[in-house]
Each structure stands twice: as structure tokens, then as C-alpha cells.
Amino acid sequence: MNALALLVPLALGLGTLALLFFGWTLGNGQYDDPEGAASRILFDDTKENS
Amino acid sequence: MTALPARLDAAEPRLSAGACAHCGVPVTPGAGRFCCAGCEGAAALISGLGFGAFYRKRESAAGGIRPTALPPVDFAARAVPSRGGAEHSLDLMVAGLTCGACVWLVEQALAADTDVLRARASLATRRLTVTWRGPAERAEALASLVARLGFQVAPWSAACLRATEDEEGKALLRALGIAAFGASNVMMLSVAVWVGSDMGEGTRGLMHWLAALIALPVVLVAGMPFYRSAVGAIRAGRVNMDLAVSLGVLATTAMSLSEAVRNGPYTWFDGATALLALLLGGRVLDRAARRRARQACAELLALQSAEVTRLEADGTAHRLGAEAVRPGDRLLVAPGERLALDGVLEEGEALLDTAATSGESLPRRFAAGAAMPAGAVNLGAALVQRVTAGAAEGSLAAVARLLERAEQARGRYVSVADRAARLYVPVVHMVAAATFLGWWLGVGVSWQAALVPAVASLIVTCPCGLAIAVPAVQVVAVGALFRRGVLVGSPTALERLAACDVAVLDKTGTLTTGRPELLPDPARPEGALEAAAALAASSRHPLSRALVAACPVPVHAAEAVEEIPGAGLLHGEERLGSASFCGAGESMEQEGPTLWYRAGPQAAPVAFRFADPLRPDAAEAVEALRRLGLEVELLSGDAPAAVARAAASLGIAKWRAAATPTDKAARIEALRAAGRRPLMLGDGINDAAALALAHASATPAGGTDLAQAAADLVLRAEGLSALPAAVRTARRAQRAARQNIAFSLAYNIVAVPMAVLGFVTPLIASLVMASSSLAVILNALRVGREASE
Numbered sequence: 001m002n003a004l005a006l007l008v009p010l011a012l013g014l015g016t017l018a019l020l021f022f023g024w025t026l027g028n029g030q031y032d033d034p035e036g037a038a039s040r041i042l043f044d045d046t047k048e049n050s
Numbered sequence: 051m052t053a054l055p056a057r058l059d060a061a062e063p064r065l066s067a068g069a070c071a072h073c074g075v076p077v078t079p080g081a082g083r084f085c086c087a088g089c090e091g092a093a094a095l096i097s098g099l100g101f102g103a104f105y106r107k108r109e110s111a112a113g114g115i116r117p118t119a120l121p122p123v124d125f126a127a128r129a130v131p132s133r134g135g136a137e138h139s140l141d142l143m144v145a146g147l148t149c150g151a152c153v154w155l156v157e158q159a160l161a162a163d164t165d166v167l168r169a170r171a172s173l174a175t176r177r178l179t180v181t182w183r184g185p186a187e188r189a190e191a192l193a194s195l196v197a198r199l200g201f202q203v204a205p206w207s208a209a210c211l212r213a214t215e216d217e218e219g220k221a222l223l224r225a226l227g228i229a230a231f232g233a234s235n236v237m238m239l240s241v242a243v244w245v246g247s248d249m250g251e252g253t254r255g256l257m258h259w260l261a262a263l264i265a266l267p268v269v270l271v272a273g274m275p276f277y278r279s280a281v282g283a284i285r286a287g288r289v290n291m292d293l294a295v296s297l298g299v300l301a302t303t304a305m306s307l308s309e310a311v312r313n314g315p316y317t318w319f320d321g322a323t324a325l326l327a328l329l330l331g332g333r334v335l336d337r338a339a340r341r342r343a344r345q346a347c348a349e350l351l352a353l354q355s356a357e358v359t360r361l362e363a364d365g366t367a368h369r370l371g372a373e374a375v376r377p378g379d380r381l382l383v384a385p386g387e388r389l390a391l392d393g394v395l396e397e398g399e400a401l402l403d404t405a406a407t408s409g410e411s412l413p414r415r416f417a418a419g420a421a422m423p424a425g426a427v428n429l430g431a432a433l434v435q436r437v438t439a440g441a442a443e444g445s446l447a448a449v450a451r452l453l454e455r456a457e458q459a460r461g462r463y464v465s466v467a468d469r470a471a472r473l474y475v476p477v478v479h480m481v482a483a484a485t486f487l488g489w490w491l492g493v494g495v496s497w498q499a500a501l502v503p504a505v506a507s508l509i510v511t512c513p514c515g516l517a518i519a520v521p522a523v524q525v526v527a528v529g530a531l532f533r534r535g536v537l538v539g540s541p542t543a544l545e546r547l548a549a550c551d552v553a554v555l556d557k558t559g560t561l562t563t564g565r566p567e568l569l570p571d572p573a574r575p576e577g578a579l580e581a582a583a584a585l586a587a588s589s590r591h592p593l594s595r596a597l598v599a600a601c602p603v604p605v606h607a608a609e610a611v612e613e614i615p616g617a618g619l620l621h622g623e624e625r626l627g628s629a630s631f632c633g634a635g636e637s638m639e640q641e642g643p644t645l646w647y648r649a650g651p652q653a654a655p656v657a658f659r660f661a662d663p664l665r666p667d668a669a670e671a672v673e674a675l676r677r678l679g680l681e682v683e684l685l686s687g688d689a690p691a692a693v694a695r696a697a698a699s700l701g702i703a704k705w706r707a708a709a710t711p712t713d714k715a716a717r718i719e720a721l722r723a724a725g726r727r728p729l730m731l732g733d734g735i736n737d738a739a740a741l742a743l744a745h746a747s748a749t750p751a752g753g754t755d756l757a758q759a760a761a762d763l764v765l766r767a768e769g770l771s772a773l774p775a776a777v778r779t780a781r782r783a784q785r786a787a788r789q790n791i792a793f794s795l796a797y798n799i800v801a802v803p804m805a806v807l808g809f810v811t812p813l814i815a816s817l818v819m820a821s822s823s824l825a826v827i828l829n830a831l832r833v834g835r836e837a838s839e
Contacts, residue, residue, distance in 0.1 A: 005251070008260060010236060019231040026224055036173030039150020 086580035092200050094156065120197045121204055123357050124369045125189040127731040128205050131180075137167065140189050141206035144196060145349050147176050154354070156196055166192070174342075177206060178351055207348075219337045225272040226334050229327035230267030230444035233320065236261045240320040244813055251313060258310040258317045265319035269303045272326050275333065291471040291517045298508050299325060301482075305505040308498050316812050321509050325766060328823055329517055339528040343537040346766065358390050359383075361434065373441045381435045385590055388680040392424045392444040394436040401430035401591065406734045406754045407445075409687025409709070411558045411566070411662045412643055413592060425735045425754060429590045446756065449711075449735060453742045453760050465542050466784070467520040470791045474516065484506045484807045505803035510815050511798045515822035519790030522830035527783035530834040535766040536776045543762035546746040547777060549727050554718065554740070555676050556732035557696050559684035560750060561668045561770070564733075566592055566643060566660040577668035578656045582647040584608040585619045585626045593660055594619075594626075595647050612823045623650040664696060667771045672700045678781075681731065685709050685717055687736055694745075714740040731773065733757050746774055779833070786833045790826045797822050 025031070084090040106811065129138040147153060153171045160169035160180055165188065168181040178196070182188055196203050239261045241538065243254060279292035293715075298707035299322045306317040319568070357369045359382040367382055372390040383389060400416045405722045406426045416422055420433060426447045441447060482504045489500035538544060558564055579601055587607035598605050612620040618627010625632050625648045632646035634655040645658045665671075672682055684705035688692045693707035709717070714732075716739045721728040730737070730744035733753035741747035741760035749761040750770070758764055765772045803820050804810050810818075 004256070011238065012260075012264070015231055015235050019227060022227040022231075023224065026220065026227070031223065033172040033174040036150070036153055036171070039153065039173070042150060043154050 056525075057737050068608040089200075095198055096159075113139075114150055120190075121192050123205055125193045125205065127369075129186040131186065137181060137183050138186050139168075139179060140192070142178040142180070142193060142196065143204045143206050143349060144171060144176050144178045145202040145204070147171060147173055147201065149173075152201070155199060156201065156514060158450040159199060161194060162190060163192070163195075175345065177205075208262045212795055219334070219341060222275055222330060222334050224338060225275055226327065228268055229272035229323060229330050232272065232328040233323040234265055235264050236268075236320045236323050239264075240317070240812065243316065244811075254315075255310075255313045257311065258306075261317055262307060262310050262408040265303065265323050268323055269299060269326065272323075272330065273299055275330070276326075288468070289475045290468045294471055294475045295325070295329060295517055297475075297479070298511075301505050302509050305501045312498050314498075314502070318505065318509065318812050318815070319796060321812055321815050321819070325514055325819065327508070328514055328819070332345060332518045332521045332525075335525045339525045339532070340539070340541065342532055343528065343539055344533075346537050346764075363563065375437055375440060377437050377440055378746065379437045381437060383433050383435055385428055385430065385432055387428050389422060389424050389426050389428065389435065391437050391441060392436075392439045392446075393422055393437040395420050395422055396434040396436050398433065399430070400428065400433045402426040403429050403592065405558050405564055408735055409556065409558050409734055409736050410566070411562070411688050411692055415612060425756075446735065449738045449756055450759075452715075453741050453756070463542050463546065465520065465545055466787055466791070467517075470516065470795075474511075474795070478508065478511045481511075481802060481806065488806075489808070503808040503810070505671070506808075507802055508812045510801040510805045510810055510818050511705060514819045515793060515797060515826050519794055519826050520787045522827045523783045523787045523790065523833055526830045526834040527779050531776055531779055534772055534775060536772050537764040537766055538762070540762050541762075544780040544783050545787075546727075547729065547762065548780040550680060550729035550746050550777070552681040552683065552721060552726045553685045553729045553731065554673075554685050554714075554721070554744070555702075556730075556734065556737050557684060558662065558688050559670075559733040559752065561696060561700070562662040562664050563686070564662065564752070566596045567663045568596055569625055569659045569661055571657070571659065574656060574658075578647060579651075579658075580605070581624070581649065582626050582645070582656070582658065585611055585621050585647075586645075589613060589619055593643060593658075596660055597645065597658060614785035618646075624648070629655075661695075662692065664699065665770055667769045669700055671770035671774055672702065674771070674779070678774060678777050680777070685714055685740075687711075687714075687734075687802060711736040711739055715743055718743045724747075729777075730761075731770075732761075748776070783833050786829055790829055793825060793829070794822060 030037075084093065125140065129140045131138050144156060147156070150173065153173050156171050156178060157169045160166050163182070165184050166180060166182045169178065169182075171178040180192055182192065193203050239257045243249065245247050246254075249257075273296065276292045276296045279290065282294040283290040283293055301317050302322040302325075306319045306322070309317050347359050358372050358375060360370055360375060361380040361382050362368055375391055381391070381393065395416050395418050397418050399418070400422070401413050401651050402416055402422060403413045404410055404423065404426045406427070407423045423443050436832060439445070443683055469759075480818050485507050486497075486504035489495050489503055490497050493500075524541070524544065531538055555561055562803070579597070579621075580603060583598050583601035583605045585803070586597040587605050588611040589595075608621050609623075611623065614620060614627070614631070617631040618625060629644070629646050632648045632655045634646045634648075643660045645660070646655045647658065648655045675682055682702050682704075683694060684697050684700075684702045686696075686705070686707055687709050688707060690707035693705055697703075697705035706713075706717070714737060718728050718730060722743070722745070727745040729748070730741050730747040732738075732741055732747075733749050735754050735756050737749075738754075738756040739759045741749065741757060746763070746764040747761040748765055751755045751764060751766045753761070754762070763773075763776060797818070801810075804814075807817050
């Protein structure tokens, strides 16, 4: 019972964290361009003027 | 600019000989490395920027990267200022972004400009956002840089936004995330209950309540898309699959709650959440497949949208959107521009290509004061048009209203999945109710205990397999067609296409290329073609252009050529034009469009005959349609002679010429009234009404925007052979969908009696659910494999 009292909230907490993270990535527009993002990791010399 | 890495210095594009080193189209050997001066310029620009690596990065030369002209749009006016006007940003739609290398090239080419702060292109949405320091006027230069690289650009329009800013899709994805979270966590607790046979009653109760704690909000939030659709269906007095899903999920949750209250052996929260997660996954994929097609359509339309030039009272010209123009305004129409509004010609004479509005393959001459229809293309010199009707009440708007009405009629089409639901929902719920009453009153167990087998029968009847049966097939079929260049926009398009039994085809621009071509003539004197082409080079008339295109050697345009409207071209003693203009007999005029050339008053006139050639695969496509059991008809607005010729060479017995847009729509109506299901294929504004009325419709990629909006399918790939292929895929998809529905129903014959008798545990229910869904998905995958063969 003691183990459950620790492990169940822990598992649920981690799961909720993952769900919140997913919500953040969704709101951040990270699923808008999956193909582009896939090839973007191959670009090696991106420079941005500032 | 920063120093470039050494390995980029090898800027030589290496491609196999015989293909253009930039765009990859075939080039005759020995003609150099590039197909045209534009490609050479683009390649020079790319290697000049030090981006020769582009040619190694891109996967394939898919064509479509030849340098393009900028559309006549005021880009500067669309730049959005920020930081008090010190910076501006602009959204562009970039067509032809096909791979990561294109994204890289566009972004890097823009970033090479020291004023550009950010350039970001999205491969999925084709949207380029560029931010720069400096005045709004830089917009034009930046857009033209992208155009010179070979990508067609257009301002990011509201239609593009609608197609990509998919709020509903995002909501679905969020619901899927929540459902997946709920399902996995509830499953963790449920598995503990299933395997923990030595678990104490108190611990089991705790597990039940923990599962309820997670499942209740998840079912409430993640099920929203289904509940909303179900409520909509009930309001409309219909029954659909989402209603079955909603009832199943809610009943399972309620029963599980009652089991948790009385601390029964099992709760079924895992089934409810897993069902939602699985169905939402199918829904998300289905939407993604169709979103790609919708975006591609919006992309094609954005390339056509242009602004008009209004002449103000003080003589200045001003560019603005067509919707802001009032009747009575004067518009300047440049050569080659499409008329956006109805109006009359103010002065002089005009030569317009009206193929899109009436289907005529030859341009028509308009005198001053004549009414010119919106959608026609100006082939002559720049003209001034006095607008007679604004965008909202012109002829195009009338067609658009017609389309809207037809669209609503089409929305009432009942898909096979919903037809199955009409039978399924009442039967299943009657079985569940009978089970409940049987156990409660018949056997005499408590009502809570009677609820378990009743709801179990609801959940094992697999609304899952049934609900996923059609979307799974749709995803696969739409995806396979997308790869072949066929865009499917409407959810029921494939189903309707599969049922078509008669094909009605338009001629100009659909079966034919819409561009006249010179017919070979062995009797033609040597050198005549070259001499005539030299004159023709200065004219925009389609026959002149065809003459220049047919000339095998480079044409040196003759200087000081005088164009006599309605007659022909004059250059010293040389004449090129109509038979009477060149002093030839009128007798030959009947044999299709002809140009005459006479070198001098004494020389004999030489005839150049033209024909609007059929697309190379037209005969094959018509034959394939016929083999598929479709009757083929030809319905054209063109002259009888031209239509008869096309019909004869394609072996089409049923044809009609000089059909007005109303005639075309009437013919479709008549076919429908006779119980036929017509498939309409057309490209013009004159076809739009018929396209919208037909059971299913398709348009080639070059079609007008109205035709594209009206059609179910857009054939983006060059050629018509994609249409029979689409019909075949649609029929296969329809067959697979029916098999899936039949399979899901057959499953129930075994599962329902078990559930009714109370043998089903949550573990068995989830096995049944998963295995039926898997079988249905695997069957759907077959459609894609066969389609790509």
C-alpha cells in the first residue's frame, strides 16, 4: 500500500506532465510542417542576420 | 556575407547529359547545359550566391523550378510594418516547394540579403514568412528573388489561410493527445486489476476510483468532436456513426461508474478511453490526407488571383483588388491579363481569348462598346475597359452562387458509412436494451449487474471497426491518388466517383491542350515557315505564337511589323494573316484555322493550317473510361466542325457543339433526371455549373479557379490518364469500404451473443476491438498498394 501511495501519484504526475508538454508543442505550431522539420535537421549552415 | 564553406565551391551542377542542369527537363544533346536562358540565369544566381549545394541536396528534379514571372500584384502594400515601420514582414505562398532542398535554397537566398532578418518557409503549407529591415518597397525585390529561383509566388491569401490554419484539425489532435494519455494511464490501472486476482477489495476499489478520476474528464473532453457531430445529426433528424460512438462511450463510462460505486470485479474505463483514442487517431489521419489536397487546391487558386489596374480621373493608374471596383470605373487590361470583371470595351478594338467563358477555341474580336465577359484573356494590345458590374453582381458571381447551391445539394449526399449507421444504431441499441431487461427482470439480478452485459454488448459490437472502416480506406485512397497528382477535396468524392456511369467531357482545354498547333504540310515551300515566323514573333495572337513555336530554328523577329486589327501583319511587302488579307481564295477557310503568308505581291500565298491538338493521352483516357463501363459524351461550346473532328478521332458518337453554359448544366440535369450518374470533366467558367451539378466532377490543373472550386477532383498531373486511374481507385476503395463494413458486422455475430450471455470481460472486449480495427486497417492498406501499381 505504501508503494502504491508513492508510485500511483508519480505515474499520474509524469503522465500529466507529458500531456501538458504535448499541449505546449501543439500550441507552439510544431506539427504545422512535419516534412519541413524533417529535412531541416540536414541544413548545416543556417545563419540569421541580426 | 560570411565566408562559404570550401565544399560549396564546387558549384557545378552535375546532372546527366541531356537534361537541363537547373530544372531537369530534357534538352537536345549539344544544345548546352540549360533548356532556356531563364534556367541559365537561375543557375548563375544560385551558384553566385554560393548555393551550388542545392543541386546535390535536392532529391529529384521534379520540374516546375524554371524561373517564373512575378504576378501583377502590389507586394509592397501587403507588407506588414512592425517596430514603428523600421521593419516589415510579408507572407507569401510559394508554389513548387517540393523538398527540403527547396526550403533551404529559398531561406538561404533571402538570408543572404543583409537586410533580411528572418526568412522561414514551411514545406507543408508552402508559406514563406520573410522579415526585413527597411521600407515596404523592398517586398517586390524579395518576392522577385524567389521567383527568379524558379518558384511561383503569390500573396498569402485568405483562401490559403483557410486551407492551412486548420483549427478543427488542431482540436482533433489535442483531443487525440488527451485520449491517448487517458487510455494509457487507465490501462495501467486496469491491467493491475486484471492480473491482480489476489488483490484485496479495498485496493481494487482504489484502482477503480483512480481510473474513474482519469477517465471521466478524458471522456468528457476528448469525446467532444464526436458528441458535437452526434448532436448535429440528431438536430437534423439523422443517425450517423458518431452517434453510435458517442452513445457507446457514454454508456460504457456510466456503467463503469456504477461498477466503481458498488466495487464490482471490473470497470470498463479502459475500453471507453481506448475507443476514443483509436477513433481520434483515424480521424486525424483522415483529415491530414484531405488537408494536403485542399492546400494544393488553394495553392493553384492563389497563383491565379491577381489585382486590377484602375485608371483614375486624373490619369494615374492604381492597383487594387477586384472586389473594390465599382461599376463605371475604368480598368487598364495589360496584354495577356485575364479580365476580372464584366465590362464594355471603351475604345478601339480588342482580341480576347474567351475559351474559359464560352469554350471557343479561337479568339474573338470585340469592337468598341461591346460587352466583354469576365474570365476572358486579352490577347491584343493593352485595352481600357469600363466596368458594368462589380465583383459581387457580375457573371462570375452568378456562377459562384450557383456553385454554392449545388454544394449544399451535394452536402446532403449520404455516405455508405452513414447508411450503415442507420441500420446499425437502432439494432444494436435494441439488443442492448433487451439484454438489460432480460438480465434484470428475466434472470433477476440487480439492475447494476444487468447493466454490465448490456453495455458490454454495446462496446463489443465494435463501433470501432465500423467507424474506422470507411475513414481508413479514405486515407489510403486519397493518399495514393495524391501521389499520382489527383487532388481529392470532398470527403464523399471518391464514393460518388465510384458510382458514375456516364462521362461528359468538355473539349477545349480539357480533351485538347487549348493551344493551336501547326499541322505539317509537305507541300509548303522551303523557308516560308521561317519567314512567316519572323513576322509572327511580334504578335500575341495564338496562331502567331503557334507558328513561332513550330519553327525549328531560332526566330529572328522582324522589326517594324505593323499589326492591322482583324486582318493580319504587314512588314514591307510581306503579309501574314487572313485569306482575304493575303489575296488567297476563301474556299479553304472551312478546314480549320488557317494563316496565310505572302512574300510579295507577285508571290503565291502559302497556307499554314492549325488544329487545337488533342492531349496525347486523350484517346487512351477515353478508351480507358469506356472499358470501365462509362458511356462517353462530348459537350463543347466550340464550333461544330472542330467538335466533330475531335469526336471522330476519339471515337465518341454522342457529341454536341456550341453548347452554352446553361445547355451544359441542362444536359447534366437531364442525365440525372434519367437516373444516370454523370461524371463531368471540364476546365472553363462555362463548365462550372455543370461540374457542380454532376454526380462527381474533375478538372485538369490548368482549369479556371471557378472550375477548380466546383470540381471534386483536380488532376494536377499533366494529362487525362489520371482520371480513369482515379475511377479505378475510387471503385476499389468503395469495394474495400463495403468489405470492411461487412466484416465489422460479421464480427458481431460472434461477439454479441457472448456479450449478451455475460461472458465478455473488459480484456476480451479490448482484444475484440483491437483485432477488428487492425483487420479493417490492413484491408484498407490493400487499396493503396494496388493503386500505385
